[in-house]
Amino acid sequence: GDSVTQMEGPVTLSEEAFLTINCTYTATGYPSLFWYVQYPGEGLQLLLKATKADDKGSNKGFEATYRKETTSFHLEKGSVQVSDSAVYFCALRGVLTGGGNKLTFGTGTQLKVEL
Amino acid sequence: NAGVTQTPKFRILKIGQSMTLQCAQDMNHNYMYWYRQDPGMGLKLIYYSVGAGITDKGEVPNGYNVSRSTTEDFPLRLELAAPSQTSVYFCASSYRLADTQYFGPGTRLTVL
Numbered sequence: 001g002d003s004v005t006q007m008e009g010p011v012t013l014s015e016e017a018f019l020t021i022n023c024t025y026t027a028t029g030y031p032s033l034f035w036y037v038q039y040p041g042e043g044l045q046l047l048l049k050a051t052k053a054d055d056k057g058s059n060k061g062f063e064a065t066y067r068k069e070t071t072s073f074h075l076e077k078g079s080v081q082v083s084d085s086a087v088y089f090c091a092l093r094g095v096l097t098g099g100g101n102k103l104t105f106g107t108g109t110q111l112k113v114e115l
Numbered sequence: 116n117a118g119v120t121q122t123p124k125f126r127i128l129k130i131g132q133s134m135t136l137q138c139a140q141d142m143n144h145n146y147m148y149w150y151r152q153d154p155g156m157g158l159k160l161i162y163y164s165v166g167a168g169i170t171d172k173g174e175v176p177n178g179y180n181v182s183r184s185t186t187e188d189f190p191l192r193l194e195l196a197a198p199s200q201t202s203v204y205f206c207a208s209s210y211r212l213a214d215t216q217y218f219g220p221g222t223r224l225t226v227l
Binding site: 004032036041042043044045046049089091093102103104105106107108 | 119155156157158159160163173174205207213215216217218219220221
């Protein structure tokens, strides 16, 4: 079945550092890929998405490129801020989705940004 | 426009007790979902609904029940709570099948 693997955290960075959170997936065909962010005490929010190979999703300075050849969707940001501290989830929606609009999530990566 | 709301925010149950987690959305979304998030794990789908009166099981439905009598509400019922149901529960909704899902703030449940 579908699966998502993302790097374990926590990831601790200084403000203005470069961020990469790795995400790879296993799925049949061309799934849609997502990054969700969960700020402390809140629910998940969609950060960005890509629906086909070579698409780049971007939002709030974050970017991720759908790489079919490496089955990856790594999240990057050039200069992180303290306000980016959160848990980041990589997810996919498979082509042969049985359960409604089922999303398959990775385990989440906690990011801590310090001054 | 409140989006997706969930109550309560926190709850402690004793083994064998029952409770209902409430979820409501005011976006006129057809699809609604219940997920659980265990520590260090991704979210797992418990149940989902494609419209009023229609529900179906997700990956981990055992120990739970749902109903969808209106478009707005999608309560999750726990019968005979067990420690294995200690988790954070998220409700989500989307307008169409392939649309973005919007999540509520979650309910943190502890079963002792």
